[in-house]
Amino acid sequence: MIALNKPWLADFLTGERQAWIFVFKCLLAFYVAAWLAMLLQLEQPATSMVTVGLVMHPQSGMVRAKGFYRAIGNVAGSLCALVLIAAFAQQRELFLLALSLWVAGCAGGAMKYRNFMSYGFVLSGYTAAIVALPAISDPYNVFDAAMMRVSEVLLGVIVAGVVSDVIFPDRLGDVLRRSRRGHFEQFIAMASEPLDGSTPRSQMERTHLRFVRSAVQIEDLRSSVIFEDPDTRARSRRMQLHNLKYMAAATTFQSLYHLIDRLRRQNHADTANALVRLYGPIGEALSAGPTDTPEPKALAERIAACEALLPALASEMRNAFRNDLDLQMEFDGGATLVRRFASELHDLIMLEATLRKPLGRLPDGIEHVGFKRSNDHVAPLITALRGFLALAMLSLFWIDTSWASGPSALLTASYFCGLLATSPTPVSAAINISIGYALGMSAAFAVAFCLMPGSDGFTMLILASLPLMAIGPYLLTRNATLPGMGTGYVMSFAGILALKNPMVYNPEQFLNDAIASWFGVVACAVAFMLIPTVIGTSWLRRRQLRKLRQQVTVAASSPMTGLLYETESANRDLLHQIVQHTRPDSEEMRHLLTWDLAVHECVRAIIELRQDMQHAELPPPLKHIMQRSVDALAELYDAPDTRRWQEADRIVGHAITLTAQTLPRAQASCRPPLAHLLQLRAALRDDASALAPFIASTPEPSHAA
């Protein structure tokens, strides 16, 4: 045996091993589905096989999630087909128009919901087409046909789910646990470093980006792992709360970093150093440990001890600034942030500790929070319009030419319009799919008319079709280099081969159907060329950046319940979407990140301020001026310009003055909002932030009143 002393060879073999395990699982699922479909005397075993091919994915959680949404989409689609046939059985124009509208709406939905729900929408459109199109010439049997299609598709979903879950499972749950642990440790490592301002701003921006990505990634994983792993499902809420605390703590850390950075730049080194010293105990508690990666339980205890020390330490340090009220207020603001960070960190570590505990009953009473996605409305509308035009044109062509294979073309078009909607490069993907389609068709022709006529029985069927069938799943594992080709091959091979018991051999119909399906794919590609996708275009990125800024308006005006998590998650989801299509290290990326940091800090401070405003003892005039400053900030971020900046700066300054005047009379209710107002003003006047171009050249003296 050759010794594996070459690392590239070892890598190659590991990759190939996973690829071939996947191919094996796929083939097994294909033939089990075909065998069961024939055993149960379903009309078209090919539908089950195509379903298996479309649902299979190297990771089992993915298959379950896909399968779940696919089943829902399938049922919805067949119900729609029943309604369409019942309503327009004698009116082909109206029928095709309504079908195009339904498919287009589903494509739009697939675009809007970017996770596995997207898949359910694609399938819903496709099933409506697959049920209704063949049945239109025989409307009396539409119910039976719908039942058949639903049974076939569900059979495929179940077989694919069981096979991929039971045989050599590649568990996504482990990936989730590993990555959550990894992100947690990275975060702790970063927070344990002293905050002395030695970290350059650009590095801080990259760290921020990493935290944003990890929060979105963990949520993506969680939402599909809950289908795979009952343990994760039981801990699902806890994980969401963990993610919230993670995001909140990351935002607070960033705010604290920028506050200290600003104080240094404004020559208030004493205040900055005092804050660094105040942060010291937290850093020590996180880093000082006998082992490299201390247990979360021990960490939590140390943080709790340090949290108890902080107020005393803060009031002691505060005395050093008693001669300068301004500096004292700045210090108070920073100290609030440090205390908030400590308490958020403590919550995060406690949650991590319970999540790591593998066995036993979990404590009750977990607050329910949901990850809010930020979806755009225009992009799905464009997708829906494109899908509608593509299907309507194909329908017209079908009617006007009396084309016998029209339904096949319409069917493939309805599937790929939805499937390609979420792809950033749909035209090249469609071309790849059409190549895969052509290859699959030729392979299916060879199998159907050269190999199968001589074979007898199911074993021979497998032997005759397996070698060429195996190419499809193998191409699926090469999705990174040849996107779409595997999908095209599997769909055309399994769909056009149309295994049946007994098998029907009709070369003329075979070729007509094959060419029509291929034509459907090409029509889809043409539709994507005529109405190009908006994903990844600079137009959509600008739009999303604007939406990101408007998160400040959301934070300023939405009802308070659950607002924190909503904005923290929506901000990150938006940034994640824009970042995916922005070149790293480009000018645009830097611009985007500075805006995102500004929005994050401002949103968080506004939410905290609004929470403080609910304090019962806060005098109404103060409440009023605070509300006005929140509104002014929202206006500024909505459409930043110099005038609005001046207005916001003036109102926030006024609010600070009024609050500071009331402070001696109402310490408890005025101190927290004052800290947040100061933070807002500091962020507003930060000349290294995204707002820098709008800062008026002659800022008013800070305490004009």
Next chain:
Amino acid sequence: MPRELDLAGATVPSLLLVYLACLLAQWVIDTVAGRFGLYHHVWHPPLFRVALFACLFSAIGLLLYP
């Protein structure tokens, strides 16, 4: 229990309803087992779950088709 049921004019095999009921039962069992971490005592949790489902479904199905 009859082998076919009449649901709004369509004849539905009662086995389908049994299947759905079993899915529901499996979901409840999964939730409880996940909450108490019972699957950690099993070698191959997915295989165990499939087997459990097969047992449930066959046991109730055999009542219909003795």
